[in-house]
Amino acid sequence: AQSVTQLGSHVSVSEGALVLLRCNYSSSVPPYLFWYVQYPNQGLQLLLKYTSAATLVKGINGFEAEFKKSETSFHLTKPSAHMSDAAEYFCAVSEGYGQNFVFGPGTRLSVLP
């Protein structure tokens, strides 16, 4: 069975500061890993994904994540936070093509001026 944990339900950073959102997963098979962002009352938008290629994945809006198998982690980072980054972020794991996703509980990112 798959599962995802996200440490910190709420993270606050100052504008221009480093963003680090944590994600740890468990999976019985090599996982596919995803980060999605959700703005209020909207669906989910894919930020980036890991599908067994390069372990450092770059996504949209300056975000990137690194897959670390030994740590079963897929933390999301961005060097400099913008006010527009304030949203809910979800990490998700899938066991294969076309399989359902299991989402983490989410982390709400606040960006302070």
Add this chain to the structure above:
Amino acid sequence: GAVVSQHPSWVICKSGTSVKIECRSLDFQATTMFWYRQFPKQSLMLMATSNEGSKATYEQGVEKDKFLINHASLTLSTLTVTSAHPEDSSFYICSVSPPAGQGPNEQFFGPGTRLTVL
């Protein structure tokens, strides 16, 4: 990314009535669609997997007689909340995943439907 639409985007209904939510895949034919429910300040929880031409697969604890899913075509899946009650008020989101070889391995999400049951 692929476009997935949902209709309606927001619905308010009286307790005891039924509500139908449509999910359309506009960019590719989807043999499988997923339905999720999201309560305020919570994550997405998979409700069911909708399979074109066959019965949906429901997750444990989801009442199949209450949440009727019909996937009659390769581009449309519907979720009907029957005899809705206030505890069914939630944000319902569908997603589609392209068939193997026809697109990237990811899920494309609809914009969601907010259901409020009075």
